[in-house]
Every structure is written in structure tokens, then in C-alpha cells.
Amino acid sequence: MSADPSYPRLALAGEDLAALASGGATPTALTFLEKGERTRRLLLLKELLDALDDRPALTAPIGPWTDAWTLLERAARTAPGIADDLLTSPQTGTWLAHTLRRLHREPPRAQERADLWTDPGRLFALAATAALRCGIDAELPVPLRAGSLSLPGLGLVTAPGHHPEHGVGRLAVAQGAFTLTTGQGGTPRTSVDSPPAAHWRPLRTLRPGSVALDDLDPYRDLDEPVAPQPLSAEEAACWQSLYAEAHALLTRDAPAGGDARGLLVAGTVDPGRIRTIVPWQPTDPGDRDTHHPQLSASTGDAYASMVISRPPDAVRLAETLVHEFQHSKLAALLHHFPLLDDDRGERYYAPWRSDPRHLTGLLHGAYAFTGVAGFWRLRMRDPASDPATRESAAYHFALRRLQSRLVVRTLSQSGRLTAHGRVVVDGLAGTLAGWLHEQVPAALLYRARTAARLHRTEWRLRNLRPPHYAPVPSDSSWPDPRTPGFARVAARPETADELLAAGDPGAALPLYLRAAAGDPAARAGALVSTALAHPGRAAAAALARPERAHLPAPRAS
Incomplete structure (x- = not known):
């Protein structure tokens, strides 16, 4: 589809690979990825034309x-x-x-x-x-x-x-x-600049910039074609308002996180590189006013596009744009270089998932959440953020920094990284290690560490099965209210989770024990509370293998 048959040879300089490996990018690295996607499309198009010719x-x-x-x-x-x-x-x-x-x-x-x-x-x-x-x-x-x-x-x-x-x-x-x-008639003569009409729905564009807000194209989703779901005028206006604020925030981040070479560090993104936002909407119109968890997804087939449910505020939208663009970058890099030898066995722990993951999924998660940690690091240090936002940012930064380091360690020790994969994983490890000096208030660090322990403990309780306690892939998922919930402390803690988040594991323990027999979430809470209230070797061993641990019987009330 190009009038010019020649095209410069694709080459990625060492410093550009290092920038991508760190979780960030340089302008030339992003241009390399974009050109690579163009070349891949031409190859796929040729394959399609050959099939049609046959x-x-x-x-x-x-x-x-x-x-x-x-x-x-x-x-x-x-x-x-x-x-x-x-x-x-x-x-x-x-x-x-x-x-x-x-x-x-x-x-x-x-x-x-x-x-x-x-x-x-x-x-x-x-x-x-x-x-x-x-x-x-x-x-x-x-x-x-x-x-x-x-x-x-x-x-x-x-x-x-x-x-x-x-x-x-x-x-x-x-x-x-x-x-x-x-055979049933025709439409009026229409131009692409014509206003919306019964027969014509122009694609909306988010400003500033030219990001498509695509609620129309059948191929806008992750794989299978989907029907149009036109946004109402009010919903589209909400998206525009959120995007304008998120764009301003991300644009402000770019020079704050960059250097003389134009390096964008992990946690930043040039919004001008994003092509499309696909608004996820409930399939049941009656669900539009009910609460849904924040959802986002992307596919390596659609570089710089992301499916997103409308977030509650512009900060969350900016975080999601960073998160999904990280996936786009890594997927595009994987189109050039094999980064690991993945047998696709779903047996690894990912702190942001309820199910066991394969190595490619683990690498994607580590890359994306290193970017998320970097985003919250900038929010934590942003003088324009209000105190509540800075506190929430410090919690999320500490949590994602901890979880990403755990996954990077798993990848590093897997024995399945290629030479390029080693560069990427070492780059992420270097970025995360460089953030260890970032100071987080003790109370927030405690809550982040506790939330991370709770998730890992519950994951093992739900996914490891006797007698060998090997991870069992499952289509089922379980809710995780603790990861977002521990970002704040209740004014008057009453539930077990509230008491644990407030720093009182001793008071939380008996509440967890009463429900622990049939509830993996409560059992995880009891194990973590016991370890915090009574630290030592036994507590560490129980958290290392919670699926084998025993709990004390609840005291009679």
C-alpha cells in the first residue's frame, strides 16, 4: 500500500533498547517500534492477498x-x-x-x-x-x-x-x-465533515491531539468483530473532559521524567503516540449506572490502541494510558526479538492476577506495572497533586514497586530468558532498584506490604492443590477488594480488613479466624495477621507456604 517500494532498514540502537528495557523509551525507539509495526502489517497483508489469490x-x-x-x-x-x-x-x-x-x-x-x-x-x-x-x-x-x-x-x-x-x-x-x-434505497449525499445524522455517525476525536474515541468500528475490540455501541453525547463529553485533564498531566510528566536525549522514563508516555481509545461499555444498558471495576486491555495486533472502561477521574485515566501503552511497547518489541523461551505453562504467580500465568504474561505484567509504579512515583512527587492524591500515590507506588520486583526476580531466575530478554529484565530490575531510595511514609509502606502479602497468600490458597501443590489453571476469578482498599484507613475501623489496614493485626485476627474455615480470603487474613502480630521464623514459614500452614482455633466469644 505504499507508493515507495524502498524502506530504510530497521535497526534499534543499543541506547534505544536500553531505554525500552528500563520501562521507558526514547523518541527514536518509539519510531522504531512504529516502523516495525508497519512492516509487520505489510507482511500480514501480503499473506492475506496470497490467500485470496489462491x-x-x-x-x-x-x-x-x-x-x-x-x-x-x-x-x-x-x-x-x-x-x-x-x-x-x-x-x-x-x-x-x-x-x-x-x-x-x-x-x-x-x-x-x-x-x-x-x-x-x-x-x-x-x-x-x-x-x-x-x-x-x-x-x-x-x-x-x-x-x-x-x-x-x-x-x-x-x-x-x-x-x-x-x-x-x-x-x-x-x-x-x-x-x-x-436494494432498499440509499443515503443522502454525505461528506466526512457532515454532522451526525440518522444515517451517519462520524468517529469522535479526543482533543488536544487526535486520539480516536472508537465506539463504531467492528474491529476495535481485541479479536472478534463487535457491533457498534455509540456513546451518548453526555458520555462522550465525560470522556473528552477526562482525556483533556489526563493529557495535560501526561504532557507535564514528560519533561519531568525525561533527559537531554528525550528519554521518557518508566511511568511517562507521550500522548501523541496513542492512536485509539475504545470505550468499554456494559452490554446491558441497565448496567450503565452501576459500579464496575476499572477494566482495560490491549492486544499486540493493534499497536497504540486500548480498550478502557471510563475511570472515575483523570488521574486514573492517565494511569491506564501509561499501563496499556507499556503493553503496546512490549508487544511491538516481541515482534522483533524473542525475549523468552515460553512453554506456555500457566504456573507462575502474578500479583495483579487471580490465576496462574505463563512466562509471557508474567513479563507483560512486570513491564506494565513497572510503568504504573513509575506513574505513581511522579504523582507522589508532583507539587500539583493534592495531599490525598499524594498519599494514595505513595501507597500505590510502594505496592507496585514491591510486586514488580518480585515478578522480575521470578523472570530472572526462570532460566528461560533469551539474550534480549535478559537485557529487558535486567533493565526493569535496574529501574526498580533505583527507586528503592524513594521514601514512603511508614504507615503507607506497611499497608502496601500487607496488601501484597494478603494477595499472594490468598492466591496460593486458591490456586495450589494437594498433593503436589502445583498451580492449577482456572477460568474462575476472585475479587480483590484489598489491593485498592488498603490505600486508605477507615476513620473508625471495624471489620477485620479495616483493623489490619489500620495497623492492628491483633484485633483483626479473631475476626478472621471466625470465618477462616470456609473462606480463603479470611484464612489469608488470619495468616497475615498472625505473622504480623507474632513475627518470627514460624510466621515467615507460614507465609512462604500458606497452603500448608495451620491456624489456631478461634477463641470462644
Whole structure:
């Protein structure tokens, strides 16, 4: 899709690798990752075109794929930058990866085989978008989902009438405007700058900058196509307000965390490098006003895109942007270098998960949460933060610093790191070691350490099974109210957790013991409270192997 067949050889300088390994980045390192993703997309695109060339019937319901490709080539010659923008769009990455995975497996049901054309048919939507953006007049068939056409990066156009789940329409592009027609009629002539209407929903952009707030594209999620979930005007305004504040905070962090080379240390991100935010929304509209835990996710197929549930404030949004961009950086680096020899055995403890993890997941967690620790370190030291924010930041910094060091140690001792993997893990270890001198108030350090002990203890109680006490992968998850809950102390502690967080393990212990028999959370609380109230070798041994430990019987009240 590039008019220029030549492209500079990709090379990552040692100092740029060191910056990425530390959990941070330099501008040249980020540019290397972006160029690498472009190259990967071209390779995936070639693989898709080869498959379509071998199996032309795949696009029979919509037409010869070469028609779409010819239009894309013309657009690339006309405006190479626009073609590259479409190629490197996160949603293009998700579409290519999903389509190739689907083509490489035999669909188990006849209906899936019948609908297989809809994914490669996206090539026609890309061609239509390229023509529209490049000012090329064209007319071509396009794939519809329930009568709607997604124009990648532009918006969603819907034909009048009632339509099946999958169908074909016809898009005419002329003088920068378009019309979509089906057997049931057509849309008014519309341009990409037209205001929202019944037939046209333009893609929203968050300002400052140009981050897409994508609630429309079928390939905006992590893998499988999803239906549009248009945000209400009020919800979109909330996102804009939060993003503007988060952008200001992250922009302020960048020079504070950088150096003369433009190094962005772990915990900072240039918001201009983020491409897309996909707002996660409850599938049940009745759940919109109920509380949901903060959710976020990303995929290595969609660099610089992240699925996020709307956080309560701008600080949490900024933290999530840092967290997910860390995943994007590491995933892109893994596309260049194998970092470990992973047998995919799910047996490792990750302090931010309820289930056992494989080594790749462990490395992703260590990289992301080192960035999160760095973010809270900056909040802790930020004179613009209010006292409550600084206190919460100190707790979260201490907690994530401790947990990340534990996981980095596990990775370092795994014996499965490649040479590049050793560079990355050693870089993270160096960053975390350099933060050990950061002073955290004793009470907050106590709560962070206690929350970390509680999580590890409960994890072992829930995931290790006799007789060998090996981790057992499970689809079930368990709630973890303590990690966020220990960030603050109740004014009048009453529950066992509140008393433990307030520094009174002796008072918390009998409350835990009463419920410990059938409750792993209470049993974990009792073990940790016992160790804090009665420290010593026995207590240390009980926390090291809590699944084998015995508790004293609760006293009669």
C-alpha cells in the first residue's frame, strides 16, 4: 500500500533498547517500534492477498478482491501518507490478524463458512475509505453488517431499511462525498465533515491531539468483530473532559521524567503516540449506572490502541494510558526479538492476577506495572497533586514497586530468558532498584506490604492443590477488594480488613479466624495477621507456604 517500494532498514540502537528495557523509551525507539509495526502489517497483508489469490471464491459474494486492491494502489500513489495511516491503524492490525486466524482454521459450522467472506471483504471498506480521503472518485461494492458500513477512521454509515447480519451495498464516492445504496434505497449525499445524522455517525476525536474515541468500528475490540455501541453525547463529553485533564498531566510528566536525549522514563508516555481509545461499555444498558471495576486491555495486533472502561477521574485515566501503552511497547518489541523461551505453562504467580500465568504474561505484567509504579512515583512527587492524591500515590507506588520486583526476580531466575530478554529484565530490575531510595511514609509502606502479602497468600490458597501443590489453571476469578482498599484507613475501623489496614493485626485476627474455615480470603487474613502480630521464623514459614500452614482455633466469644 505504499507508493515507495524502498524502506530504510530497521535497526534499534543499543541506547534505544536500553531505554525500552528500563520501562521507558526514547523518541527514536518509539519510531522504531512504529516502523516495525508497519512492516509487520505489510507482511500480514501480503499473506492475506496470497490467500485470496489462491482462494478467489472467498470474496465471491462481494466481488473480485483485485478491484479493491487496484483502488488501494491508486490511493497509495496519490497520497502515500494516507495509505500508510490506514495501514498502521490499530483496527487494520486487528482485522488482518483476525482474518488470517480465521482463514487458517476450518470453520466448524456451515453458517460460519457462509459468512467467511465478510472478513476479507473489509478490503473493500479500506479501499472506499482511501478513495474518499484521497479525493478519488470511485464506485464499488462494500460489506455491510446489519445494513451499516464502517469507514475505517472516519465513521459509520447506515443504509435505510431492515437488513440481515451480513450483506453487500454499493458506495459511490464523488468530489469528496459519498452515498450508500442497497436494494432498499440509499443515503443522502454525505461528506466526512457532515454532522451526525440518522444515517451517519462520524468517529469522535479526543482533543488536544487526535486520539480516536472508537465506539463504531467492528474491529476495535481485541479479536472478534463487535457491533457498534455509540456513546451518548453526555458520555462522550465525560470522556473528552477526562482525556483533556489526563493529557495535560501526561504532557507535564514528560519533561519531568525525561533527559537531554528525550528519554521518557518508566511511568511517562507521550500522548501523541496513542492512536485509539475504545470505550468499554456494559452490554446491558441497565448496567450503565452501576459500579464496575476499572477494566482495560490491549492486544499486540493493534499497536497504540486500548480498550478502557471510563475511570472515575483523570488521574486514573492517565494511569491506564501509561499501563496499556507499556503493553503496546512490549508487544511491538516481541515482534522483533524473542525475549523468552515460553512453554506456555500457566504456573507462575502474578500479583495483579487471580490465576496462574505463563512466562509471557508474567513479563507483560512486570513491564506494565513497572510503568504504573513509575506513574505513581511522579504523582507522589508532583507539587500539583493534592495531599490525598499524594498519599494514595505513595501507597500505590510502594505496592507496585514491591510486586514488580518480585515478578522480575521470578523472570530472572526462570532460566528461560533469551539474550534480549535478559537485557529487558535486567533493565526493569535496574529501574526498580533505583527507586528503592524513594521514601514512603511508614504507615503507607506497611499497608502496601500487607496488601501484597494478603494477595499472594490468598492466591496460593486458591490456586495450589494437594498433593503436589502445583498451580492449577482456572477460568474462575476472585475479587480483590484489598489491593485498592488498603490505600486508605477507615476513620473508625471495624471489620477485620479495616483493623489490619489500620495497623492492628491483633484485633483483626479473631475476626478472621471466625470465618477462616470456609473462606480463603479470611484464612489469608488470619495468616497475615498472625505473622504480623507474632513475627518470627514460624510466621515467615507460614507465609512462604500458606497452603500448608495451620491456624489456631478461634477463641470462644
